[in-house]
Amino acid sequence: AQTVTQSQPEMSVQEAETVTLSCTYDTSESDYYLFWYKQPPSRQMILVIRQEAYKQQNATENRFSVNFQKAAKSFSLKISDSQLGDAAMYFCAYRTSGTYKYIFGTGTRLKVLA
Amino acid sequence: DAGVTQSPTHLIKTRGQHVTLRCSPISGHKSVSWYQQVLGQGPQFIFQYYEKEERGRGNFPDRFSARQFPNYSSELNVNALLLGDSALYLCASRPYFSVDGGYTFGSGTRLTVV
Numbered sequence: 001a002q003t004v005t006q007s008q009p010e011m012s013v014q015e016a017e018t019v020t021l022s023c024t025y026d027t028s029e030s031d032y033y034l035f036w037y038k039q040p041p042s043r044q045m046i047l048v049i050r051q052e053a054y055k056q057q058n059a060t061e062n063r064f065s066v067n068f069q070k071a072a073k074s075f076s077l078k079i080s081d082s083q084l085g086d087a088a089m090y091f092c093a094y095r096t097s098g099t100y101k102y103i104f105g106t107g108t109r110l111k112v113l114a
Numbered sequence: 115d116a117g118v119t120q121s122p123t124h125l126i127k128t129r130g131q132h133v134t135l136r137c138s139p140i141s142g143h144k145s146v147s148w149y150q151q152v153l154g155q156g157p158q159f160i161f162q163y164y165e166k167e168e169r170g171r172g173n174f175p176d177r178f179s180a181r182q183f184p185n186y187s188s189e190l191n192v193n194a195l196l197l198g199d200s201a202l203y204l205c206a207s208r209p210y211f212s213v214d215g216g217y218t219f220g221s222g223t224r225l226t227v228v
Binding site for chain 1: 145
């Protein structure tokens with residue numbers, strides 16, 4: 001069975017600084033997708049960034065980028081120039097290609113300090 | 115365009131009661147999924163529906179059931195409520211055939227069982 005592990009329950013970052021959130025996963029599949037979702041106090045899960053396993057190039061969305069290490073089964077999220085609005089719970093998620101079931105990690109609470 | 119809407123936003127039920135949660139997907143989205151998010155955990159997959167048919171089911175007891183209507187809205191039903199059913203219930207929708215852009219989530223229904 002696939003699993004997703006986020007080992008950092010909470011992280012803090014100074015405004016305008018850079019922070020990296022860690023995620024590891026376990027799967028025997030070769031074709032899958034990985035995601036980072038943000039959940040602010042409004043509770044809505046918002047897609048931050050996604051990565052297709054077959055792509056070697058790391059995904060980037062503005063201030064958000066990932067470091068995808070397929071052999072190590074690692075998928076970390078880097079947030080550059082952190083802003084107060086980035087404060088939220090961040091969830092790493094996995095989906096095997098051909099299915100629509102997402103497997104989420106336990107989340108990392110990110111605090112941004114002014 | 116309206117996003118994924120869920121109702122009610124909060125409710126309190128007594129152990130042993132029945133509850134129905136409702137979800138309206140984004141216009142044009144034919145696939146709806148339900149997730150349970152217990153406090154401090156990541157969302158857990160409950161069901162996925164497409165064209166009124168169940169396409170996937172998570173590891174939840176038969177007390178949990180769902181259905182999808184011709185207008186693609188969906189209901190999640192939980193019978194014989196237990197204290198452990200207290201959670202945030204998230205609905206998510208997506209077009210069935212699409213390059214994976216991830217689900218669009220609603221803001222959830224907070225269920226408290228007392």
